[in-house]
Amino acid sequence: MPALPLQIMSLVADFMIFGLVIYYIVRLRNQEKEIQKKETKIDTNYHQIVDDALSKERKIIEDATTEADQIIGEAKHINQGVRDEVNQALQMLVADIQKKAFEAAQNFTANYQLTLKDLSQTSLSQFQDIVKSLQQDLQNQIKEFHNSWLPDLEKQLEEYKKSRLEQTDKVVAKIVERASQELINKTISLEDHKDLVRQSLEKAKKEGVFD
Amino acid sequence: MDQLDLSDFFTTKSESLDFSTRLSNIGRRVYETDFNLESMLLTEFGIQKKDRFLSLLRNNQINTTSNSNLSEFFNLITQKISSLPIVTLSIAFEPDSQSLQDLSQWFTLNINRQVIFEIIVDPKLIAGAAITYNGRYEDYSAKSKFAQILSHGYTL
Numbered sequence: 001m002p003a004l005p006l007q008i009m010s011l012v013a014d015f016m017i018f019g020l021v022i023y024y025i026v027r028l029r030n031q032e033k034e035i036q037k038k039e040t041k042i043d044t045n046y047h048q049i050v051d052d053a054l055s056k057e058r059k060i061i062e063d064a065t066t067e068a069d070q071i072i073g074e075a076k077h078i079n080q081g082v083r084d085e086v087n088q089a090l091q092m093l094v095a096d097i098q099k100k101a102f103e104a105a106q107n108f109t110a111n112y113q114l115t116l117k118d119l120s121q122t123s124l125s126q127f128q129d130i131v132k133s134l135q136q137d138l139q140n141q142i143k144e145f146h147n148s149w150l151p152d153l154e155k156q157l158e159e160y161k162k163s164r165l166e167q168t169d170k171v172v173a174k175i176v177e178r179a180s181q182e183l184i185n186k187t188i189s190l191e192d193h194k195d196l197v198r199q200s201l202e203k204a205k206k207e208g209v210f211d
Numbered sequence: 212m213d214q215l216d217l218s219d220f221f222t223t224k225s226e227s228l229d230f231s232t233r234l235s236n237i238g239r240r241v242y243e244t245d246f247n248l249e250s251m252l253l254t255e256f257g258i259q260k261k262d263r264f265l266s267l268l269r270n271n272q273i274n275t276t277s278n279s280n281l282s283e284f285f286n287l288i289t290q291k292i293s294s295l296p297i298v299t300l301s302i303a304f305e306p307d308s309q310s311l312q313d314l315s316q317w318f319t320l321n322i323n324r325q326v327i328f329e330i331i332v333d334p335k336l337i338a339g340a341a342i343t344y345n346g347r348y349e350d351y352s353a354k355s356k357f358a359q360i361l362s363h364g365y366t367l
Contacts, residue, residue: 173361180357181335181357182334184338188303190310196339196340196353197302198317201314201318201340203351204349205321205322209347209349210322
């Protein structure tokens with residue numbers, strides 16, 4: 001008998017525990033659903049923010065590109081203008097220089113011709129004087145040459161001629177001597193040479209060379 | 212030694228030196244066991260001089276089988292060569308061996324002794340000879356006469 005109340009109590013306890021577990025599971029499921037909802041919301045917000053940022057970035061780049069194109073166009077325009085101006089200025093400068101140079105050249109030529117004319121007029125008379133003086137000097141030197149140097153030179157030339165002729169005579173004599181020696185030597189036969197040597201030995205013997 | 216005539220073997224100074232050297236070569240090998248005189252003479256002097264040398268040995272009655280006799284005779288020849296007088300002959304032509312032999316014989320016949328020639332060839336001498344013997348020099352060439360004739364011709 002006492003087992004029945006215990007059994008009932010145990011059964012009630014089991015039901016209570018089972019109820020608690022069910023409650024806990026349901027609660028967990030609800031919490032999970034809430035968390036999923038929050039995540040979905042956060043994800044949606046993130047994509048929205050990124051899309052906004054990208055659209056803003058594209059806009060900024062487009063604006064910047066447009067502005068840059070405008071600046072470059074303006075710069076090109078200014079550059080062309082400056083170049084034209086510089087070219088014009090240079091052309092004017094060149095023309096001015098040419099003009100001034102022509103003027104200076106004309107002035108110089110005129111001055112030079114004038115100076116040359118003056119110089120030729122003054123130098124001509126001086127030149128005539130110098131020529132006269134030179135002529136006089138030359139005449140004096142020719143006279144001196146005829147009076148003193150020429151006889152000396154003639155004398156020296158004569159001595160030189162004499163010594164050269166003597167030298168030539170000696171050279172000719174030597175050549176004749178050598179040529180004659182060689183000629184005679186070659187015309188003598190070997191037998192005659194031997195005979196003449198024998199004659200020399202005979203003479204030497206007679207003179208007592210071998211005693 | 213005075214009877215020893217070597218004029219068949221040499222006439223000039225250089226020939227006498229060559230002869231002496233070759234004779235010394237033979238003399239050094241006289242006492243060798245395989246010494247063969249004829250073979251050595253043939254090697255050193257050639258066939259003609261070999262025969263002349265063998266005649267010289269016979270004429271001087273040298274026993275060719277005796278090594279000591281041979282050695283003694285070789286020494287005698289060497290002494291004879293060193294004692295021969297030298298005659299310096301300046302001549303105007305290039306003498307051949309026969310001319311030198313003839314001149315050498317002239318000395319043997321006329322002054323009874325063999326001499327060694329020292330030959331100087333000088334074409335300027337024209338002909339004849341200039342002789343130097345025992346320190347004495349005599350010019351018997353035609354050169355001096357020719358110079359006299361030539362100078363006489365120039366002065367005319």
